[in-house]
Amino acid sequence: MESRITTLGRDRPYYRGRDALELAAGHRFEEVAEWLWCGELTSTAPWRCPADAVAAARAVQAGLPAGLLPLDRLQVAVTALAISDPMRFQRDPAVVAAIGRTLIAGMVEALPALSDPVAESISALLWSRLSPRPPSGEPELRLVDTALILLADHELAASTFAARVAASVRADPYAVVGCGLGVLGGPMHGGSSPAVERMLAEIAEPALVPRVIGDRLRRGERIPGFGHTVYKNGDARGTHLWNLLRPMASGHPAIVLAEAVRTELRSRRLPEFNCDFPLAVLGIVFGMVPGAGETLFAVARTAGWLAHALEEYASGVLIRPRAITPPIS
Numbered sequence: 614m615e616s617r618i619t620t621l622g623r624d625r626p627y628y629r630g631r632d633a634l635e636l637a638a639g640h641r642f643e644e645v646a647e648w649l650w651c652g653e654l655t656s657t658a659p660w661r662c663p664a665d666a667v668a669a670a671r672a673v674q675a676g677l678p679a680g681l682l683p684l685d686r687l688q689v690a691v692t693a694l695a696i697s698d699p700m701r702f703q704r705d706p707a708v709v710a711a712i713g714r715t716l717i718a719g720m721v722e723a724l725p726a727l728s729d730p731v732a733e734s735i736s737a738l739l740w741s742r743l744s745p746r747p748p749s750g751e752p753e754l755r756l757v758d759t760a761l762i763l764l765a766d767h768e769l770a771a772s773t774f775a776a777r778v779a780a781s782v783r784a785d786p787y788a789v790v791g792c793g794l795g796v797l798g799g800p801m802h803g804g805s806s807p808a809v810e811r812m813l814a815e816i817a818e819p820a821l822v823p824r825v826i827g828d829r830l831r832r833g834e835r836i837p838g839f840g841h842t843v844y845k846n847g848d849a850r851g852t853h854l855w856n857l858l859r860p861m862a863s864g865h866p867a868i869v870l871a872e873a874v875r876t877e878l879r880s881r882r883l884p885e886f887n888c889d890f891p892l893a894v895l896g897i898v899f900g901m902v903p904g905a906g907e908t909l910f911a912v913a914r915t916a917g918w919l920a921h922a923l924e925e926y927a928s929g930v931l932i933r934p935r936a937i938t939p940p941i942s
Contacts, residue, residue, distance in 0.1 A: 614777070614932075618649060618920050619766045624849040626767055633763055634853050642735055642761040646717070646916035649766055650710045650923060659733035662719030666697035670723035682807070682904035683724055683742070684911055688794050690723035691716070695787030702785060704926045712786045713919045720912060727902070736761060739912060743901040753899065756857050757909065760892060763850040764910050766917030772796040772803070776918040780925035781932040793918040797911055800837075806906030808837035809893035812874075819873035826877050838890030839878055847885045854891040858898065867897040 620627045625634055628649055636645050640654060647655045670690040677686065694716060695701055700708055717735060724742035731737050731747050736758040740748055748754045767773070776793040784792070797803035816825050829836060841848050862868050871894045875886060889906065896905030925932075 614769060616768070616921065616924060618924060619768045619917070621768050621843055624844050624847055626850075628766060633765075634849060637759045637762040637853070640762070642758050642765070642913070642916075643714075645762045645765055646713065647710070649916055649920035650713060651706070657714070660714040660718040660735060662694070662715045662722055663697070666694050666715070666719055667722045669693045669697050670719060674723070683902065683908040684794065684798055684803075684904055686724055687720050687908070687911055688791065690720055691787055691791050691794065694719045694723070695785065695791075698787070701787055704783065706923055706927075709786055709919060709923055709926070713916065716787065716790065716919075717912060717915050720915065724908075734758065735912070739909065743896070743905045743908060744899050746900060748899075752857075752861060756854070756861070756895065759857060760854055760895065760909050761913040763854065763888060764892075764913035766914070766920060770802065771799070772914060773918060773921055777921045777925050778932045780922035781928075781930060783926070786919055786922055789922045790915050790918055793914060794911055797914065798907070803889075803907050803910040803914070805837050805887075805889040806893045806896075806910060807904050809890055810897065810903060810906070812837055813867065813870055813893070813897065816870060816874075819870055822870070822873040822877045826874065826881070830881075836878065836883065838893060839886050840884035841887045844887070845884075848887040851886050851888040851891055854888060854895070855886070858891055858895055862898045865898050867894050 618629060620630070625632065627633065628636060628645065629652055631648070636648070643660060644654050644656055647653055647657065670693040673689055673693045674686055677689065698712065698715075700712060703709075718738070721735060721738045721742055726741055727743065727745040728741045728747050730741040732754065734754075736754055740754065740757055769777070772793040775796045776789045779789045779792040800808055812825070816822055826836065859868060871890070878884070878886075892906035892909060
């Protein structure tokens with residue numbers, strides 16, 4: 614499958630030929646999303662969703678059980694946002710990009726507010742939905758923005774392939790994102806971050822790390838947040854996030870515990886962590902709700918799914934794989 618959106622390098626992605634880590638160092642998430650959609654690093658007005666659409670997306674969540682993970686809420690919200698948008702049946706690139714801006718803003722605004730946003734950016738709005746306390750300064754908010762940028766696209770990951778299949782049959786942008794969200798929650802994809810949260814919660818103190826890791830390996834279980842199917846020698850996105858996060862909270866128990874897990878994996882000569890590991894630790898350090906890392910992942914990757922949808926809409930090609938019948942033994 615041909616695509617000009619993202620190329621995977623030795624340890625990092627390149628968005629339309631530009632290093633994702635370099636983009637994260639000098640741009641905001643909204644600008645990078647525009648780059649993925651239109652090939653232009655443009656700065657736009659703050660993204661917002663119409664108030665009636667947000668109200669509808671919140672209303673459909675009224676009967677949902679308490680304690681639901683944000684990703685589950687996002688899946689419900691996207692359907693409500695679609696029904697509220699009469700433009701969803703258009704496939705013009707400018708219209709799809711406009712839908713992308715309002716859809717991402719609407720997804721975040723539809724989540725329950727835990728604090729007041731300190732700025733008008735998507736990163737600030739998302740923080741207010743994930744943590745009951747506002748960020749203490751620009752570096753913390755910038756960290757969330759960096760995570761959103763680094764996770765915005767990753768070539769033909771499973772959720773993106775599903776999104777492209779939907780776009781190839783001309784499903785509307787909301788349906789494309791809905792397909793992506795449905796796949797993202799798998800434990801071998803975006804669901805890896807909550808698995809890291811649960812693993813760290815199992816470990817009462819760093820001294821217990823060798824036993825917990827050993828027990829997991831003895832049972833044949835994967836260590837969530839470590840290893841990558843593409844980056845065999847390390848995920849630069851994860852390293853970059855960790856290098857920003859660690860100095861902000863060097864004495865935090867979650868950082869100390871994460872360092873112990875990382876040391877134990879290294880001593881066993883197992884793979885280094887991927888981006889899901891620091892993403893989970895970030896949520897714990899800043900007192901975010903369970904599943905915060907997965908939510909960051911979903912909001913970020915929505916930008917990528919829509920970029921791939923735009924490419925599929927323009928191609929006019931139906932994705933229709935064929936099955937190979939195995940020989941009868």
